[in-house]
Amino acid sequence: MLAHFIVALRGAGIPASITEYLTLLRGMKEGVADYSVDDFYHLSRATLVKDERHLDRFDRVFGEVFKGLEPPEGDLARTLPDEWLRKMAEKLLTEEERAAIEAAGGFDKLMEMLKQRLAEQKGRHQGGSKWIGTAGTSPFGAHGYNPEGVRIGQEESRHRRAVKVWDRREFRDLDDSVEIGTRNIKLALRRLRRFARQGAATELDLPDTIRSTANNAGSLDLKMVPERHNTVKVLLFLDIGGSMDDWVKISAELFSAARAEFKHLEHFYFHNCPYERLWTNNRRRRESEVSTFEVLRKYGPDYKAVFVGDASMSPYEIIQPGGSVEHWNEEAGSAWMGRLTGHFRRSAWLNPMPEAAWGRTHSIGLVRQLMENRMFPLTLGGIEAMTRELSR
Amino acid sequence: MAGFRSTENYIASRDLEVAVNAAVALQRPLLVKGEPGTGKTVLAHEVAKALGLPLIEWHIKSTTKAQQGLYEYDAVSRLRDGQLGDERVHDISNYIVRGKLWEAFTADQQHVLLIDEIDKADIEFPNDLLLELDRMQFFVYETKETVVARHRPIVIITSNNEKELPDAFLRRCFFHYIRFPDRETMEQIVQAHFPDIKQELAREALNVFFQVRGVTELKKKPATSELLDWLKLLMIEDLPPEVLRSQDPKTAIPPLHGALLKNEQDVHLFERLAFLSRRQR
Structure with a gap:
C-alpha cells in the first residue's frame, strides 16, 4: 500500500527516496501518527516532501492514492485558474448581484460557492438556475442564456467529497514546476565562478607571514588576508511567452540552477526583444515593470548579462522603431540591444532552438550579429561554451 | 504520546x-x-x-x-x-x-x-x-x-x-x-500575546493588517512578528479602535505604519493607493 504511494509520488516528480520511506515507516512504528489519517498525512508530508514547491503535488497524489479520486490531470480546480474565474464572474454579474455577493463576503465567497456547488452536484445537469451544468441561468456552466457564461468543460459528474486537509491544496502557489534535473547545469555554470579576496581579513597569509617574520629577525609578525569568495555577478534576461512556450521547461531548469549557483543573480523578463522596459515578474504586469535605463544604471558593467530567448520574431521587431508586436517602441530593438551589450562588458545569448535550425530564421541571424556571434545553444555544451566566453 | x-x-x-x-x-x-x-x-x-x-x-x-x-x-x-x-x-x-x-x-x-x-x-x-x-x-x-x-x-x-x-x-x-496563518489562527496568536487587548481594537487592527497584506505589489509583506509589534505600539499609544476604522482619506495609511511597512517604496505605494481610492470616492 505504502510502496504504491511512494511510486505514485515519484511518478508525480517528487523525489522521495527509500531512506525517507524507511523513516516514514519508523515514524509510524514509533507511534508518531497514532491512528489518525490527518496525522498520517502530516507525518508523511514532513518525511517525504522537502521543498515547499512540491507540497501541492504531494496533496494531489495523497488525495488520489488514499481516496481513490480521479488522477489530477482532469482536476477541475486545477485547470481553471482562479484569476480567470474571478474575471469572468466579475464580468457576468449585475450590479445587484455584485452587491449581494459583496454582502455575502466578496468574490472569495463566490469562489467558495462555486466549489461548493461543484461538490454538491451529483449528476449531469441541464437547465435550472442553481446548478452548474448546461443551458441554465446560473453564472457557471456552458451554453447558458448568458453568451459569456463561465464555461466549465465538464461532461459527467465529478463526485467530490467534503474537503479534506490535502484537498484544500493550500500550497498551490508554491508549485513552480521546476524539475530537479538541474545538477548538470549547475556544474556547467560553476565554471563561471570567479574567486576574489574581499571583505575582512580573516585568513592567515602564510607566505607573507614567513617573509615578514624573517624580516622581523624571527619574532612573529602575522599577516592576514581576506578569504576568497565567489564574486561573479550575473544578470539574466529571459524571453517569455509566445514562441518561448515550447522551451519553458529548459529555461526554468537553467534559471533554477543559476539561482542556486550564484549569490549575485538578478533576472528580468522581456518579450521577443528587449525594449525600453523590462519586467521582474513573468506575468509582465505594469507593477513589475522596470525601465531598461534603470537596469543599466543600477547594475554595473561588471555584471555578466545572459539573454535567454529563441530570437525568433519578425525582423521588424529588431530593426524598426515601432516594430514591437505589443506596443509602440520609440527606438528599435537593435538600439536597446546595443545599449545593453555596450554597457555590460561580458554578455551572451542562449538560444533553446537547435543550432542547426538557426539559419532558417532571419531574426536569429540578426540577433547573432548584434551579439557579435556570442550566441550559444541552450544545451550543456552550449552553456559550457558560454561560460568559457564569459569568463575570458 | x-x-x-x-x-x-x-x-x-x-x-x-x-x-x-x-x-x-x-x-x-x-x-x-x-x-x-x-x-x-x-x-x-x-x-x-x-x-x-x-x-x-x-x-x-x-x-x-x-x-x-x-x-x-x-x-x-x-x-x-x-x-x-x-x-x-x-x-x-x-x-x-x-x-x-x-x-x-x-x-x-x-x-x-x-x-x-x-x-x-x-x-x-x-x-x-x-x-x-x-x-x-x-x-x-x-x-x-x-x-x-x-x-x-x-x-x-x-x-x-x-x-x-x-x-x-x-x-x-x-x-x-x-504557512502564513489564516485569520482565525491569527486571532488566537494575538490573544496569546496580548490577553488583555481590547477586542474591538484587535478586530479592527486585523482588518487593516489583512488589507495591507492583500496589496500584491508590496515588496515585503508584513508578517506575524510585524503585526505583534504594531499591536504593541497601538496599545502603548492607546489609540481608539475608531481611528483604524475611519474612512477619512487622510488616515487611509494606517497609523504607526512604520511597524508594518519596512520599505519606503511600500510606503509610497500605499500612499498612492490611498490617493487613488480618495479620487474614486
Whole structure:
C-alpha cells in the first residue's frame, strides 16, 4: 500500500527516496501518527516532501492514492485558474448581484460557492438556475442564456467529497514546476565562478607571514588576508511567452540552477526583444515593470548579462522603431540591444532552438550579429561554451 | 504520546506538532521554512520550553564555516605561546576551541540545538554537516579523538530560502513549511500575546493588517512578528479602535505604519493607493 504511494509520488516528480520511506515507516512504528489519517498525512508530508514547491503535488497524489479520486490531470480546480474565474464572474454579474455577493463576503465567497456547488452536484445537469451544468441561468456552466457564461468543460459528474486537509491544496502557489534535473547545469555554470579576496581579513597569509617574520629577525609578525569568495555577478534576461512556450521547461531548469549557483543573480523578463522596459515578474504586469535605463544604471558593467530567448520574431521587431508586436517602441530593438551589450562588458545569448535550425530564421541571424556571434545553444555544451566566453 | 503541543504563547498548527514530534521521536533534524516573521526561530525556543530542555543557538552568517560548529584549532595563539615559552603549548588540546555542536553532543543532558538561517552560509555548508548530523559524531584530527553524542540533541534548522539546499541534506531531515496563518489562527496568536487587548481594537487592527497584506505589489509583506509589534505600539499609544476604522482619506495609511511597512517604496505605494481610492470616492 505504502510502496504504491511512494511510486505514485515519484511518478508525480517528487523525489522521495527509500531512506525517507524507511523513516516514514519508523515514524509510524514509533507511534508518531497514532491512528489518525490527518496525522498520517502530516507525518508523511514532513518525511517525504522537502521543498515547499512540491507540497501541492504531494496533496494531489495523497488525495488520489488514499481516496481513490480521479488522477489530477482532469482536476477541475486545477485547470481553471482562479484569476480567470474571478474575471469572468466579475464580468457576468449585475450590479445587484455584485452587491449581494459583496454582502455575502466578496468574490472569495463566490469562489467558495462555486466549489461548493461543484461538490454538491451529483449528476449531469441541464437547465435550472442553481446548478452548474448546461443551458441554465446560473453564472457557471456552458451554453447558458448568458453568451459569456463561465464555461466549465465538464461532461459527467465529478463526485467530490467534503474537503479534506490535502484537498484544500493550500500550497498551490508554491508549485513552480521546476524539475530537479538541474545538477548538470549547475556544474556547467560553476565554471563561471570567479574567486576574489574581499571583505575582512580573516585568513592567515602564510607566505607573507614567513617573509615578514624573517624580516622581523624571527619574532612573529602575522599577516592576514581576506578569504576568497565567489564574486561573479550575473544578470539574466529571459524571453517569455509566445514562441518561448515550447522551451519553458529548459529555461526554468537553467534559471533554477543559476539561482542556486550564484549569490549575485538578478533576472528580468522581456518579450521577443528587449525594449525600453523590462519586467521582474513573468506575468509582465505594469507593477513589475522596470525601465531598461534603470537596469543599466543600477547594475554595473561588471555584471555578466545572459539573454535567454529563441530570437525568433519578425525582423521588424529588431530593426524598426515601432516594430514591437505589443506596443509602440520609440527606438528599435537593435538600439536597446546595443545599449545593453555596450554597457555590460561580458554578455551572451542562449538560444533553446537547435543550432542547426538557426539559419532558417532571419531574426536569429540578426540577433547573432548584434551579439557579435556570442550566441550559444541552450544545451550543456552550449552553456559550457558560454561560460568559457564569459569568463575570458 | 506526550510531546510538543501549542502553548499559551505559541500557537502551532497540528501539522507542525506532528512534524516536531516525528523529529523528536526519530532523532532527526527538523528543517523549518516559511515567510520571514512567521515564528521559525521562536519555534526552537518553544520546543525547548515544552520539552523542558536547554537550548543551544547557532546563528549562521555568510562567513560561518561548518567546522566552526564542531571545533576550531587556534594555531595562531599556540604559535604565539610557543614564542613566549608558555607551558600550555605542549598540549594541543589547550588550543581546541569547542563549537556549538560539540557543546550539544557532550552535554550531560539532552539539548535542543537551533541552527538558525542555514541558507545564509556558503553552498557547501549543509553538505559539510551531513555526517555529523546523521551519526551525531565527528573526528578531531588534532587530538585523534572521536566526539560521540552522549545524548542526541533535537536539531531544529531554519531557512529563509535564499539558497536551495542539497538533496542529500534534505533527505536526512524532516521538513515543515510554516504557512502564513489564516485569520482565525491569527486571532488566537494575538490573544496569546496580548490577553488583555481590547477586542474591538484587535478586530479592527486585523482588518487593516489583512488589507495591507492583500496589496500584491508590496515588496515585503508584513508578517506575524510585524503585526505583534504594531499591536504593541497601538496599545502603548492607546489609540481608539475608531481611528483604524475611519474612512477619512487622510488616515487611509494606517497609523504607526512604520511597524508594518519596512520599505519606503511600500510606503509610497500605499500612499498612492490611498490617493487613488480618495479620487474614486
